[in-house]
Amino acid sequence: MGITGMIYMVTIVFSLIVLLLSSSAARYDYFQFTQQYQLAACNSKPIPCKDPPDKLFTVHGLWPSDSNGHDPVNCSKSTVDAQKLGNLTTQLEIIWPNVYNRTDHISFWDKQWNKHGTCGHPTIMNDIHYFQTVIKMYITQKQNVSKILSRAKIEPEGKPRKQVDIVNAIRKGTNDKEPKLKCQKNNQVTELVEVTLCSNRNLTGFINCPRHIPNGSRYSCPTKNILY
Template identity: 30%
Template sequence: MRKMENSLLTTLVLFLSLAVVALGNTSHLRAFYLVQQWLGSYCNQAGTRCCYPPSGKPSPDFTIDGLWPYDYKGNFAYNCGVDNYDVGLIKPLETRLRKEWPSFTCPQIGRKFWVHEWNKHGTCTKSILGEIPYFEAALDLKNKANILYALEKAGIRPNNQIYSLNDIKKAIVQYIGFEPWIMCNHNAQGHSQIWQVTLCADITGKKLINCPYIPKGNNGCASKIQFPVYYQ
């Protein structure tokens, strides 16, 4: 999952033509990117092997890749000092995290994925949210941005069929109310497919907003893209 996160961070920064910087002052933060991904599109890439979480094979859904804060210039905030990740505090959320924010890496890293997300991104919001509110915000925002339901409501389903990228965006806007930024990758056969969907949230982590910065340029998507099954 770190590989996926680094890929999107790099792409976002490239398209924005802004540098990623470490920020210690959270008063500069403006908003969050809420990034969700279709793990079926990650796992079917050539040379990629996925492992199910300890809880077993999950139900098909978009899952959280990260909740990443950025400042008023569009720069990402990351690694904002050392903070102790308290596993005991997070335990009541683990059932939801396993379902909605899982790692499919091999070997399974389980809690290490959440530790990584907190240390890299959550520490930058600790004066605003704190550890538990940070994870709760991501989970609650994910439920508000129910991407799979939005797509299925428009007849767009994960069945290996080809769909118009514009139709996918339109379905998300119609149901969720905000313009998404969609990133694609390619499966083992070389077909362009939906991979990550990014929306924005305000700095309180409570509500979705129109993204102050939308990356411009090639997002890896063709005009028609595949929506693969979740797992095979």
């Protein structure tokens, strides 16, 4: 094989590698916007939270997801620069705190960006756009689960709730689309730990969450007596 032929073969192989990598990184068809209830999240950890948690649902993460269960993760490696976040930091500390260590929010954001956000191209353009998008969803687009539940008169009073009441309340705030719930038993009571709202690949509209936590899982929610 001559030099020209070798160059041609190398070019073909390189192109195939790039194609495979790009298709792998883009293998998602919807987004999960997951929020955690701070009190329950703290109760589910063996190490107590350093600061008193608030009675609020705050962001856990925005995750590009695949309806078949093969969610992409760690699509590239980059470090979130706290300086580059600028005035976004104040909003992020409120809506997206590191509940387990409020002295180190940046490591939580960095982990979420690297594990999930890097896989959101082309909908998510870069790390700053990732955080701007979450702020927009939580505040501007009113996808704050605490407020959605409050509008349905479901307040964080530590009362036992029916699963259907929680789901119906959230459906009213998401164009009648089905959320995903995560619960966990602590000290003989089952608490609502997380609520996930699902959106299409372009983040332009809600969809029914494709994959629910299966019955029998330690994170599945019972039909009644869910503490919130």
